[in-house]
Amino acid sequence: MKSILRIVSDARELWPLYVGIIVGAVLTTATTLLMPFLIAEATQVVVDMATGKRAASAMPLVWLAVWLLVVMVVNSLVTNVTGYWGDIMSMRVRRILSHNYFDKLLRLPQRWYDAQLTGSIISKLDRSIHTVVQFLQVFANSFFTTILTVVVVLVVAGLHSPWLALLLVVIYPTFVWLTAITSRRWQVWEKEKNEHFDVAGGRFAEVVSQLRVVKSFTTERSELEHFDRHYDEAVALTATQSRFWHFMDVARRGALDVVFFGIYLIIFVATAKGSFTVGSMVLLIQLIQIAKAPVTSMSYYVDTMQRAITGSTEYYKVMDVEEEPLHPLTEGAAAIEWSDGDTVVAFDDVSFGYDEDQLVLEDINLSIRRGERVAFVGESGGGKSTLVNLVMKLYSPTSGQVRVLGHDVTTVPTAALRRQVGVVFQDASLFSGTIRENLHYGDPTADDDALREALRRSNALGFVDQLPDGLDTQIGERGVKLSGGQKQRIAVARAMLKDAPILILDEATSALDTKAERQVQAGLEELMEGRTALIIAHRLSTISAVDRIVTLRNGTIDEVGSPAELAQTNGIYAQLLALQASDSAAGRKILKRFGLIA
Ligand SMILES: Nc1ncnc2c1ncn2[C@@H]1O[C@H](COP(=O)(O)OP(=O)(O)O)[C@@H](O)[C@H]1O
Numbered sequence: 353m354k355s356i357l358r359i360v361s362d363a364r365e366l367w368p369l370y371v372g373i374i375v376g377a378v379l380t381t382a383t384t385l386l387m388p389f390l391i392a393e394a395t396q397v398v399v400d401m402a403t404g405k406r407a408a409s410a411m412p413l414v415w416l417a418v419w420l421l422v423v424m425v426v427n428s429l430v431t432n433v434t435g436y437w438g439d440i441m442s443m444r445v446r447r448i449l450s451h452n453y454f455d456k457l458l459r460l461p462q463r464w465y466d467a468q469l470t471g472s473i474i475s476k477l478d479r480s481i482h483t484v485v486q487f488l489q490v491f492a493n494s495f496f497t498t499i500l501t502v503v504v505v506l507v508v509a510g511l512h513s514p515w516l517a518l519l520l521v522v523i524y525p526t527f528v529w530l531t532a533i534t535s536r537r538w539q540v541w542e543k544e545k546n547e548h549f550d551v552a553g554g555r556f557a558e559v560v561s562q563l564r565v566v567k568s569f570t571t572e573r574s575e576l577e578h579f580d581r582h583y584d585e586a587v588a589l590t591a592t593q594s595r596f597w598h599f600m601d602v603a604r605r606g607a608l609d610v611v612f613f614g615i616y617l618i619i620f621v622a623t624a625k626g627s628f629t630v631g632s633m634v635l636l637i638q639l640i641q642i643a644k645a646p647v648t649s650m651s652y653y654v655d656t657m658q659r660a661i662t663g664s665t666e667y668y669k670v671m672d673v674e675e676e677p678l679h680p681l682t683e684g685a686a687a688i689e690w691s692d693g694d695t696v697v698a699f700d701d702v703s704f705g706y707d708e709d710q711l712v713l714e715d716i717n718l719s720i721r722r723g724e725r726v727a728f729v730g731e732s733g734g735g736k737s738t739l740v741n742l743v744m745k746l747y748s749p750t751s752g753q754v755r756v757l758g759h760d761v762t763t764v765p766t767a768a769l770r771r772q773v774g775v776v777f778q779d780a781s782l783f784s785g786t787i788r789e790n791l792h793y794g795d796p797t798a799d800d801d802a803l804r805e806a807l808r809r810s811n812a813l814g815f816v817d818q819l820p821d822g823l824d825t826q827i828g829e830r831g832v833k834l835s836g837g838q839k840q841r842i843a844v845a846r847a848m849l850k851d852a853p854i855l856i857l858d859e860a861t862s863a864l865d866t867k868a869e870r871q872v873q874a875g876l877e878e879l880m881e882g883r884t885a886l887i888i889a890h891r892l893s894t895i896s897a898v899d900r901i902v903t904l905r906n907g908t909i910d911e912v913g914s915p916a917e918l919a920q921t922n923g924i925y926a927q928l929l930a931l932q933a934s935d936s937a938a939g940r941k942i943l944k945r946f947g948l949i950a
């Protein structure tokens with residue numbers, strides 16, 4: 353319940369709509385309740401005329417009909433205006449909740465994402481919002497009208513017969529209570545079903561985004577079976593859940609029917625005995641009919657509320673995850689005094705583990721000078737990517753300090769830090785849209801001349817100019833319409849436009865064949881010009897010209913030196929060089945372990 357109040361408070365700017373909808377709902381109910389009174393009055397007039405208590409004349413009845421018309425027209429108008437406000441309210445609540453959720457997701461640390469399935473993140477959002485919006489709509493439309501209806505019916509019934517009122521009074525709480533206990537068990541199944549939807553949906557999204565892999569391994573059947581299994585479970589759960597619900601509903605309504613039986617009995621007998629007039633009987637029967645609706649809608653109301661509680665709890669579970677500190681969305685583009693000293697990146701006694709008990713990096717001490725090119729070599733899984741991720745502050749060190757241009761990275765606003773660091777990943781990571789849009793990711797203000805210059809330097813202008821639409825070419829989701837080498841050269845151009853003084857190349861060419869690699873390598877050389885570069889190499893040949901090589905062994909630095917120096921020490925680098933020259937089968941196996949051949 354607390355979580356629902358939080359949602360109402362998050363969307364408090366919509367209060368005029370809430371008030372409007374509530375007033376509208378009350379007016380709708382009031383007009384609905386007026387009709388039985390008019391009809392009862394008309395009935396009584398007719399009875400009185402028939403029994404001679406009143407002179408026969410059409411006029412009073414015509415007037416009553418006119419009043420009925422007025423009430424009905426007002427009712428339709430108010431219903432529709434309220435319906436319009438309801439649509440606007442739910443859309444705006446949806447907008448607010450979705451905005452807050454996306455905003456929150458953008459602030460969450462990489463570590464959180466490591467444990468999530470993209471599809472589940474999306475399906476959870478959809479579900480939470482749907483249940484909450486539905487609840488707010490039901491609440492605004494029916495809560496106050498139910499109260500009003502119940503009060504009017506109780507008062508009128510009480511004026512006619514206290515027994516009637518008493519019977520009506522017990523119905524509501526009993527029915528709500530019966531619904532609540534049913535709904536609680538129902539929710540347990542619902543939650544289980546949602547888990548199945550999340551697993552199936554999460555996998556679904558993953559499969560669709562990597563369909564090439566599925567196709568190549570022809571795992572379509574097993575993926576489909578996995579998907580079906582979860583939906584079959586959901587179907588089975590629904591059967592149990594629905595059987596229970598409807599069984600309970602029969603019981604609930606059975607009890608209700610017995611109570612209504614008593615009510616009708618009282619009305620019929622009292623009228624026959626002359627205690628009620630015919631007009632009163634018509635009035636009461638209509639009111640009871642109206643009073644029946646809130647009883648059933650109350651059960652819907654309780655049910656919707658419990659779903660919304662589950663939905664909003666899921667929502668706030670995400671909303672309450674701790675955010676990345678100093679996040680760009682919070683800090684904005686704070687200006688930082690970067691040191692212009694000689695040391696650009698420094699690791700001071702840095703240790704890091706993804707899990708507390710298992711360190712991936714231990715006691716790393718290293719300082720990288722301005723304009724230097726440093727390559728990292730080590731077994732695959734040896735922590736090279738982890739090391740450069742610490743520079744970008746994707747993760748924070750478990751102990752020790754990573755300093756960039758004189759600042760401890762954990763203390764500077766993230767946006768300011770990341771503007772200093774350009775990255776080219778192994779996977780080009782482009783977005784759908786045009787080549788121009790992708791390049792603007794690096795610098796939104798660059799004009800076409802600047803874009804073409806970057807493409808030229810990254811060795812990409814040739815092929816872009818040959819595309820029929822040039823810069824306006826749509827490249828498809830993640831750039832699927834381009835070859836690996838083309839994508840990578842666009843990514844290099846994008847990094848050039850970002851123009852950051854520090855550059856990270858994490859196996860930037862490893863996804864490419866030798867020819868494409870040579871084309872991209874030329875672009876990378878241009879990109880590294882005048883920058884400090886941290887390079888994780890995929891082929892030894894690509895790092896033969898760096899200033900220093902750092903070799904990693906068991907999460908610690910093993911050797912540091914120029915390629916020429918390390919070629920002599922008989923360390924990891926020297927051994928790898930020798931292996932590469934010998935080209936033996938055993939040697940290839942070791943090179944593979946170091947990620948140095950495909
Ligand atoms: N997001 C992550 N969560 C948990 N463990 C990870 C994560 N990323 C990498 N690791 C682990 O950390 C170690 C180092 O990985 P990584 O830095 O990617 O190695 P490299 O880039 O040298 O191949 C590996 O044992 C890997 O399993």
Ligand SMILES: [Mg+2]
Pocket residue numbers: 736737738858
């Ligand atoms: Mg890596």
